[in-house]
Amino acid sequence: MKMRWNQKLLACILCISISGCLAGHAAAQDQSSLKQNVSSDEQIIAQIDLSDFQSEGISLIEETVEEENVDDLEVNEIPEVEQGEIIIIPKEKNENQILSRATGTDLAISNMRAPNNTEPLPNMTDVKIVSTIQNLGSTTISGFNYSVYMDTQLLTTKSVAVTLGAGASANLNLNIKNRVGGSHTVMVTVWLPNGPTETNTSNNSVSKAFRWQDAVSVRAYEISGSSKIEPNVDHAYEISVANLGNLDGVDIPIKILLNGKMLDGTARASIPARKILNFAVNAKFENSGGTSLGIYIDPQHTSADIDPDDNQLSKSIQVLTPEQSWGGTWRNSDGISVQILDKVKDLVAKENFRISMDQIVSSIESWNGVASGVSFGEIWVSDTNDDVGKDIVLTKGSILGAGKNVLGITVTYDENGNEVDQDGGRLKDVFVHSRITLEQDHLLENSSAAQAQTVTHEFGHALGLRHPPCSDTAIMRESTATAAYRILEHDEQALQETYK
Amino acid sequence: MKKYLCVCIVVLLITTLAFSGCSVEKEPRVQDLPIKNMGGYLAKNPENLNDLEEWSTCIVKGVLADDAVNHDEMLNDPVYGDSTGFTSSTLTITETFKGDLSPGDQVAFVEPYFVKTNKKGETYIVAYCGYTPAIPGQEYVFFLDPSESPLLGGEYYEISFPERSRYAVPSKNEIEPLGLNNQEEEGTYQRLYKQVIDKYVE
Numbered sequence: 061m062k063m064r065w066n067q068k069l070l071a072c073i074l075c076i077s078i079s080g081c082l083a084g085h086a087a088a089q090d091q092s093s094l095k096q097n098v099s100s101d102e103q104i105i106a107q108i109d110l111s112d113f114q115s116e117g118i119s120l121i122e123e124t125v126e127e128e129n130v131d132d133l134e135v136n137e138i139p140e141v142e143q144g145e146i147i148i149i150p151k152e153k154n155e156n157q158i159l160s161r162a163t164g165t166d167l168a169i170s171n172m173r174a175p176n177n178t179e180p181l182p183n184m185t186d187v188k189i190v191s192t193i194q195n196l197g198s199t200t201i202s203g204f205n206y207s208v209y210m211d212t213q214l215l216t217t218k219s220v221a222v223t224l225g226a227g228a229s230a231n232l233n234l235n236i237k238n239r240v241g242g243s244h245t246v247m248v249t250v251w252l253p254n255g256p257t258e259t260n261t262s263n264n265s266v267s268k269a270f271r272w273q274d275a276v277s278v279r280a281y282e283i284s285g286s287s288k289i290e291p292n293v294d295h296a297y298e299i300s301v302a303n304l305g306n307l308d309g310v311d312i313p314i315k316i317l318l319n320g321k322m323l324d325g326t327a328r329a330s331i332p333a334r335k336i337l338n339f340a341v342n343a344k345f346e347n348s349g350g351t352s353l354g355i356y357i358d359p360q361h362t363s364a365d366i367d368p369d370d371n372q373l374s375k376s377i378q379v380l381t382p383e384q385s386w387g388g389t390w391r392n393s394d395g396i397s398v399q400i401l402d403k404v405k406d407l408v409a410k411e412n413f414r415i416s417m418d419q420i421v422s423s424i425e426s427w428n429g430v431a432s433g434v435s436f437g438e439i440w441v442s443d444t445n446d447d448v449g450k451d452i453v454l455t456k457g458s459i460l461g462a463g464k465n466v467l468g469i470t471v472t473y474d475e476n477g478n479e480v481d482q483d484g485g486r487l488k489d490v491f492v493h494s495r496i497t498l499e500q501d502h503l504l505e506n507s508s509a510a511q512a513q514t515v516t517h518e519f520g521h522a523l524g525l526r527h528p529p530c531s532d533t534a535i536m537r538e539s540t541a542t543a544a545y546r547i548l549e550h551d552e553q554a555l556q557e558t559y560k
Numbered sequence: 561m562k563k564y565l566c567v568c569i570v571v572l573l574i575t576t577l578a579f580s581g582c583s584v585e586k587e588p589r590v591q592d593l594p595i596k597n598m599g600g601y602l603a604k605n606p607e608n609l610n611d612l613e614e615w616s617t618c619i620v621k622g623v624l625a626d627d628a629v630n631h632d633e634m635l636n637d638p639v640y641g642d643s644t645g646f647t648s649s650t651l652t653i654t655e656t657f658k659g660d661l662s663p664g665d666q667v668a669f670v671e672p673y674f675v676k677t678n679k680k681g682e683t684y685i686v687a688y689c690g691y692t693p694a695i696p697g698q699e700y701v702f703f704l705d706p707s708e709s710p711l712l713g714g715e716y717y718e719i720s721f722p723e724r725s726r727y728a729v730p731s732k733n734e735i736e737p738l739g740l741n742n743q744e745e746e747g748t749y750q751r752l753y754k755q756v757i758d759k760y761v762e
Contacts, residue, residue, distance in 0.1 A: 454619025
């Protein structure tokens with residue numbers, strides 16, 4: 061059964077956290093000073109202000125704002141180019157009289173102009189750019205190819221079928237719609253397809269600088285982050301908005317969309333010309349199922365933005381069920397006892413094992429205080445290799461068949477002595493025993509940080525945590541290459557949800 | 561009456577034999593058993609085909625024989641120490657792309673899982689680090705590393721990364737890859753699967 065938009069909106073709680081400000085730029089900057097485009101000698105700094113969301117009861121936790129050059133990305137503000145007519149110029153009207161005709165074949169292009177407009181040219185409308193094509197040779201030409209560039213960026217390449225007798229001329233009409241404003245050099249090059257060698261190729265291109273009207277041109281550029289997430293845990297999304305124009309965009313309103321519906325608060329962003337503004341949003345979804353997170357820049361078209369068609373963007377997200385997200389829990393989770401078998405001392409004593417027994421114990425205890433009702437109690441560094449019945453046993457050994465990159469594994473058991481599936485979606489599973497194996501050979505090839513990280517990670521599994529399905533940073537990620545070196549907020553929230 | 565009794569006994573015997581034949585239990589196939597995954601931790605995990613190729617000693621196509629030997633966990637073994645459970649079988653190499661193995665070679669192959677039957681008689685697979693057992697008779701592209709263990713009396717081969725080192729060669733009618741069980745790996749595995757099949761399967 062499909063939920064209606066408003067039901068979904070009510071069903072989800074979105075926490076947006078954006079904080080921040082750049083050095084020397086307080087968030088409390090006077091908004092009135094941002095209402096107008098600043099003059100060229102006044103430098104603005106990319107910033108975003110979500111104070112409005114606070115009044116809507118949305119918690120602001122963190123701010124990360126950074127500025128990036130548009131040119132550094134594969135951003136495509138490519139102007140639209142359409143080929144207009146190819147018009148043969150009658151001899152009597154040909155202003156480009158050919159005084160000396162070359163023997164052989166010679167195609168030429170010259171005299172680029174915008175005959176219907178004066179500069180600055182208008183943005184977001186087709187501007188007719190005309191160039192004159194001439195057959196300077198003594199043979200007839202039946203067609204040619206051409207490429208159009210703006211500021212060295214290739215816009216289009218096309219073929220034209222047209223008969224040009226010796227000495228004939230034609231106008232190549234191009235309609236160029238610019239969406240970024242400013243001065244740009246347009247260049248057109250022409251050449252003969254599979255044809256004879258030209259006697260002169262130095263006249264095969266023409267270029268001219270044109271100035272378009274100055275403009276702000278903002279765009280919802282990208283939303284990156286996890287598309288599959290756990291419920292009730294903050295997930296970081298990076299949102300990028302760009303100003304492709306040559307004028308600074310100041311005090312641009314941005315709405316956050318949830319399931320396509322705008323939330324009440326309004327963010328205000330200032331984006332310098334030709335810059336991309338990246339900022340982090342933390343979103344927390346309560347209910348499982350499909351949803352989406354989006355942005356809509358300047359939805360009321362109140363800014364000077366010249367191109368509102370690219371201002372909206374959404375990312376689809378699947379919120380997993382608690383059963384899909386968390387593992388089991390301990391029956392008696394407060395004061396879980398741990399026995400470190402005697403043989404672990406042999407591992408610790410090895411030259412390339414870089415952490416002490418105290419650091420192992422410390423790594424285990426780092427989970428204490430993370431969530432109420434779950435903690436490690438006695439951690440016994442024993443002198444025996446016999447399992448004497450403590451809740452968790454830490455040992456060393458070989459993990460055969462899993463490859464040389466495996467550093468540790470955790471097996472948890474239920475009251476019947478059966479292994480508990482950590483990916484089976486059984487939140488109700490109750491652990492009564494666990495056995496953690498540190499890989500006795502592979503761990504030695506890793507740093508002290510990775511060795512301590514492995515201990516903490518495996519004890520996270522023993523508490524019921526799984527590898528996160530999302531891309532958020534956490535110590536519970538599946539490898540040292542992607543995991544944090546200490547317990548992070550995502551791990552904390554995951555444990556709190558598991559034992560809620 | 562005696563004749564009637566004989567007929568009844570014969571019918572009863574035939575029925576008993578017929579039903580006893582039906583009740584013979586077949587060994588469950590590995591692909592039909594439920595899997596319980598035990599979480600692990602890796603030093604690294606390839607995100608792209610280049611890493612997978614670079615970080616694996618051997619890249620081969622091969623088929624597993626139906627001769628799997630199940631090894632339970634070895635805890636506190638006085639000779640070998642602790643070992644998690646595993647399964648060993650014979651891998652026949654059909655094509656080789658990297659490493660010293662040659663087509664026709666038969667090597668010991670160890671997988672990080674074992675089959676367990678609990679007190680209730682329920683049989684299931686205990687697998688480590690998200691591994692899903694390979695199916696005997698199915699051809700795969702394997703990314704392997706050689707290893708050694710006294711438990712196996714010498715050299716054997718194992719997958720380089722539990723969730724990203726084994727890709728079923730699809731039959732002509734099969735376009736969907738045989739997925740792995742671990743949900744967080746689906747995206748990366750499916751992406752790698754397409755790249756592996758494009759490169760190593762004609």
